[in-house]
Amino acid sequence: MCRVNEILQRSFKMQKIHVSLQSSSYDILLAHNELAEMLKGYRESWRQYDQIVVIPDEHVWQLHEHYFREAMTMNGLENYLVKPIPAGESSKSIDVWEEVQTFLLQQNCNRNTLLVAFGGGACGDVVGFIAATFLRGVDYCQMPTTVLAHDSSVGGKTAINHSLGKNLLGAFHQPIAVLYDSSFFDTLSEKEFRSGFAELWKHAWLSDANWLQELEISVLQNSWRSIPWVAELTKGIQVKVSIVERDVFERHERKYLNFGHTFSHALEKGIGYSEISHGEAVAIGILFDLLISAEKGFIPHQLVKEKITFIHSLGYPLNKVSSVPFENYYELMVRDKKATKTGIQFVLLHTIGNPVVETIEKKLLLHAYHLFQQLIEEVAND
Numbered sequence: 001m002c003r004v005n006e007i008l009q010r011s012f013k014m015q016k017i018h019v020s021l022q023s024s025s026y027d028i029l030l031a032h033n034e035l036a037e038m039l040k041g042y043r044e045s046w047r048q049y050d051q052i053v054v055i056p057d058e059h060v061w062q063l064h065e066h067y068f069r070e071a072m073t074m075n076g077l078e079n080y081l082v083k084p085i086p087a088g089e090s091s092k093s094i095d096v097w098e099e100v101q102t103f104l105l106q107q108n109c110n111r112n113t114l115l116v117a118f119g120g121g122a123c124g125d126v127v128g129f130i131a132a133t134f135l136r137g138v139d140y141c142q143m144p145t146t147v148l149a150h151d152s153s154v155g156g157k158t159a160i161n162h163s164l165g166k167n168l169l170g171a172f173h174q175p176i177a178v179l180y181d182s183s184f185f186d187t188l189s190e191k192e193f194r195s196g197f198a199e200l201w202k203h204a205w206l207s208d209a210n211w212l213q214e215l216e217i218s219v220l221q222n223s224w225r226s227i228p229w230v231a232e233l234t235k236g237i238q239v240k241v242s243i244v245e246r247d248v249f250e251r252h253e254r255k256y257l258n259f260g261h262t263f264s265h266a267l268e269k270g271i272g273y274s275e276i277s278h279g280e281a282v283a284i285g286i287l288f289d290l291l292i293s294a295e296k297g298f299i300p301h302q303l304v305k306e307k308i309t310f311i312h313s314l315g316y317p318l319n320k321v322s323s324v325p326f327e328n329y330y331e332l333m334v335r336d337k338k339a340t341k342t343g344i345q346f347v348l349l350h351t352i353g354n355p356v357v358e359t360i361e362k363k364l365l366l367h368a369y370h371l372f373q374q375l376i377e378e379v380a381n382d
C-alpha cells in the first residue's frame with residue numbers, strides 16, 4: 001500500500017462498538033494495522049479455553065498467516081490449532097461443515113473451545129454455523145478480512161448453502177467478539193472492494209440520505225483503496241447493530257437488512273456463485289427493489305435511472321442479469337426465507353431511511369423485471 005494511503009487509513013483511531021443483546025453481548029473493534037492491540041483485551045480470557053482452533057479461508061491464510069501469528073504471539077497466544085478451509089463461497093457447503101466437525105472431534109475438542117473465523121463473509125458464515133452446531137454450540141470470534149464482512153461478521157446470522165438455494169441451512173449464533181483490522185484490505189481485488197461497497201451502500205439507503213450522498217461522492221472521487229474505510233465501515237456497522245439489537249431473530253425490523261436480497265440471492269444462485277459475488281448481486285438487487293418502490297409510487301423513476309447509471313459506472317456486472325430467464329429467478333425467490341404463504345416479500349423504500357416490507361405479486365415482478373432489463377440496456381448504450 002502506498003505511504004499516503006497507509007497514513008490516511010491509520011489516522012482513524014481504534015473504534016469500539018458494543019452489541020447489547022439479551023442472550024449475549026460483545027464488542028466490535030475496528031482499526032488499521034492493530035490486530036495485536038485488539039487482541040490485548042482478550043488474551044486473558046482466551047487462555048481460559050481448553051482449545052483455540054483458527055479456521056482461516058485458505059487464500060487469506062496464504063497471504064496473512066505471518067501477520068496473524070505475530071499478533072497472537074505478541075499476546076502470548078501460541079497454543080492453537082489451524083484448520084484452513086477452501087476460499088470463498090465454496091466453503092459454505094455441507095461437505096466443509098462436516099469435514100471441520102470431524103476435525104474438531106478427532107482433536108478431542110470440547111465445549112470449552114474457541115473457534116476463530118479468519119476470512120471474508122463466507123468463512124465467517126460457515127465457521128459461525130460450525131460453532132453453532134458443534135456439541136450444540138461453542139464460542140467463536142470473527143476476524144473479518146473483507147470490506148463486505150463489516151456486515152457478515154456482525155449480528156450472528158450463520159449459514160451454509162443448499163443445492164436448492166443460498167443460506168438455507170443456518171442458525172442465529174452470536175460471536176464473542178469481532179476484531180476487524182482493515183490492513184487486510186491491502187490484498188483485496190477491485191472486485192472484492194466493489195462487492196463490499198454494496199452492503200455499505202445498503203446500510204446508507206436504510207439510514208441517512210446525507211451519508212448516502214457523501215458515500216457515493218467518496219466512491220466516485222477516490223480509488224477503492226483510498227476510501228477512509230474505518231470511518232465508513234463504523235457507520236455501516238452502527239446501522240446494523242441498532243437494528244439487530246431491536247430484532248435479533250428477524251421477526252420484523254431486521255428484515256430491512258435484507259434490502260436488495262430477495263432478488264440478489266436468486267441472482268447469485270441463478271447466475272452461479274463463481275460468476276457473480278454476493279455484493280455485486282446485492283447492488284443489483286437494491287436497484288431492483290428501488291424500481292419496485294418506484295412502480296409503487298414511493299420514489300421517482302428518475303432516481304432509479306440515476307442509481308443504475310451510478311452502479312454501472314462502478315463496473316457492477318448488470319449485463320449478467322439477462323443471462324437467466326425470469327421463471328428461474330422466480331422459482332428461487334419463492335424459496336426466499338422471508339416468503340410467506342401470501343407470497344414473495346421485498347424490502348422497499350418509502351423514502352431514504354424509511355424501508356417497508358411488502359408482498360409483491362408475480363405480475364408486478366415480471367413487469368419490473370422487463371423494465372429493469374430495458375433500463376440496464378439504455379444505461380449501457382448511453
Ligand SMILES: NC(=O)c1ccc[n+]([C@@H]2O[C@H](COP(=O)([O-])OP(=O)(O)OC[C@H]3O[C@@H](n4cnc5c(N)ncnc54)[C@H](O)[C@@H]3O)[C@@H](O)[C@H]2O)c1
Nearest residue numbers: 059087088089120121122145146148152157184187188278
Ligand atoms: N451473515 C451475514 O449477516 C452476512 C451478511 C452479508 C454477507 N454474508 C455472506 O458473506 C459472503 C460474502 O462475503 P465476502 O464478500 O467477504 O466473500 P468471501 O468470504 O467469499 O471472500 C471473497 C474472496 O476474497 C478472498 N479474500 C478474503 N479476504 C481477503 C483479503 N484480505 N485479501 C485477499 N483476498 C481475500 C477470499 O479468499 C475469496 O476468494 C456470502 O456468502 C454472503 O452470503 C453474510
Ligand SMILES: O=C(O)C(=O)C[C@@H](O)[C@H](O)[C@H](O)COP(=O)(O)O
Nearest residue numbers: 151155157166167254257258261337
Ligand atoms: O444480517 C442480516 O439480517 C442480513 O440480512 C444481512 C445480509 O446482508 C446477509 O446477506 C444475510 O446473510 C442474508 O440473510 P438471509 O437470511 O437472507 O440468508
Ligand SMILES: [Zn+2]
Nearest residue numbers: 199261278282
Ligand atoms: Zn448480504
